[in-house]
């Protein structure tokens with residue numbers, strides 16, 4: 326290598342190796358100064374003895390939206406966000422790739438590891454018999470972004486009646502009617518549809534933080550044939566599931582940007598972290614090492630701590646009867662820490678539908694029996710955890726016997742998100758839905774056409790088989806979007822690291838079982854139709870073959886066979902909500918219309934747990950909407966405090 330003289334002023338521009346080294350050097354210096362900046366910022370927070378205007382527990386869908394909206398809309402506040410899981414940039418990058426969806430649901434580093442409890446229930450079709458419901462995994466995101474970092478990215482908002490039912494609970498609940506919620510949905514959304522028509526524009530937001538796009542790439546050949554079959558059966562094409570009607574078959578809108586997942590952390594938290602100010606504004610640095618003297622200024626910023634597990638609420642013990650929240654106790658970096666709120670501040674629990682309920686119960690708010698059984702002092706008796714709502718999901722699998730030149734990667738590239746949805750009303754007698762039910766404006770089923778094989782037996786076979794044994798397959802999954810059955814959760818210990826027990830009670834009510842039977846019959850019918858059955862030689866598998874024999878007589882499935890199948894194959898659509906219900910206290914409510922916990926002060930819950938009646942849709946967008954609405958309520962209350 327020729328030696329460079331110091332007089333070679335432009336050396337870096339013509340010496341590639343040196344140029345690279347200098348670039349690297351500059352990059353490292355940037356990273357270093359960034360880390361110093363972070364450390365200084367942290368020290369300033371520590372100096373303030375961990376006092377914040379708002380403490381948000383949980384950086385999931387709701388926590389991320391709230392942090393951003395509060396830091397930008399209320400002046401001179403600081404916010405602590407505690408997240409039990411890792412940062413989303415610390416975990417495996419496949420979290421961003423839509424095609425890896427199934428493998429991230431249960432990644433131990435980002436999942437809480439819940440299982441449902443085994444349950445014995447009465448058979449619906451044969452009420453004299455008892456059925457055993459096995460434990461099944463129950464994914465919940467434990468990572469910055471929460472479930473929005475691991476979910477299937479389907480963006481759906483539900484129908485007017487979903488929200489009007491929340492508002493019908495009393496005059497003060499009007500702030501949750503469809504018009505208010507719709508305004509919030511539009512404010513959150515940043516829809517990227519190319520050349521949207523006027524009708525589409527009416528229903529969407531284009532300036533929010535959350536990127537939403539139509540499922541990417543053109544619809545694949547086989548997906549086009551699904552649409553043809555559905556149309557032939559009387560299911561219309563729907564160009565916008567978030568438009569005037571949800572009914573029909575169509576492409577999903579997804580929370581994605583540039584082909585990658587776009588979580589609520591990407592949408593909101595990243596932006597929240599950009600705001601770092603000093604209050605009152607200071608003259609340029611006066612201290613010798615560039616710090617700010619304690620008490621002189623406050624840092625207006627959001628301080629996010631990952632791997633920070635909240636243990637319980639700290640109450641003002643001097644006013645024991647008033648249940649005044651003054652801070653939180655949390656576990657981080659191997660030690661227990663306390664963080665407190667400033668005089669006008671609030672503790673806001675955004676731990677999601679399972680954990681928010683657990684946090685409240687650990688802090689003495691919940692059903693008396695369950696708390697006392699776990700030696701927890703009851704501060705306020707409320708039915709926390711009693712209204713556990715969720716959408717059950719069941720499926721059938723189709724084998725593509727003639728992939729028609731479609732190679733593995735092409736079929737599987739469908740699963741950059743769930744591409745096609747079919748929405749219709751199920752039949753309460755378990756029959757294939759009638760033409761009217763397929764066209765009904767209030768669908769209660771959402772079926773997905775999905776290239777991922779949901780059935781573990783078939784999936785294992787395909788993965789572990791020899792190349793000759795491998796075949797192409799897809800799942801038609803049905804989600805019962807309007808179930809009547811209600812589950813519950815309960816604490817099994819006062820240890821904050823022990824997971825509560827979940828009792829889902831799926832299909833406790835007969836109509837739920839009959840509607841699911843009706844939906845699976847429809848999906849089976851779709852598979853039998855040309856061109857799917859002819860061009861692609863699609864065959865159902867797993868009902869009466871080496872993968873599963875569910876037909877007790879011949880080829881046909883009786884309703885009893887369907888029930889056994891459904892009980893065995895049902896899992897969650899992961900739309901858990903309702904456990905800290907927003908309703909009048911006399912109606913089983915745990916929080917009021919402003920999401921304040923009954924019988925407490927300075928304490929709110931903002932996440933899926935407050936949803937009183939499960940919406941007829943996926944829950945990510947509704948939770949973002951709730952958090953956006955809640956930020957306005959918190960802002961109003963903050964300004965009104967003296």
Ligand SMILES: Cc1cc2nc3c(=O)[nH]c(=O)nc-3n(C[C@H](O)[C@H](O)[C@H](O)COP(=O)(O)OP(=O)(O)OC[C@H]3O[C@@H](n4cnc5c(N)ncnc54)[C@H](O)[C@@H]3O)c2cc1C
Nearest residue numbers: 383385387409471472476477478479635677899933943945
């Ligand atoms: C596998 C899966 C697929 C899904 N697919 C879709 C979909 O396609 N479309 C859709 O709309 N919805 C989908 N959902 C549902 C949707 O993502 C959730 O309803 C929504 O994200 C819930 O938001 P949340 O704020 O209530 O809770 P979460 O997003 O779960 O956030 C709660 C956060 O709090 C943290 N936390 C909990 N306890 C503590 C504690 N003690 N201390 C500190 N932090 C704590 C958690 O780790 C988590 O990060 C899916 C969910 C899952 C799990």
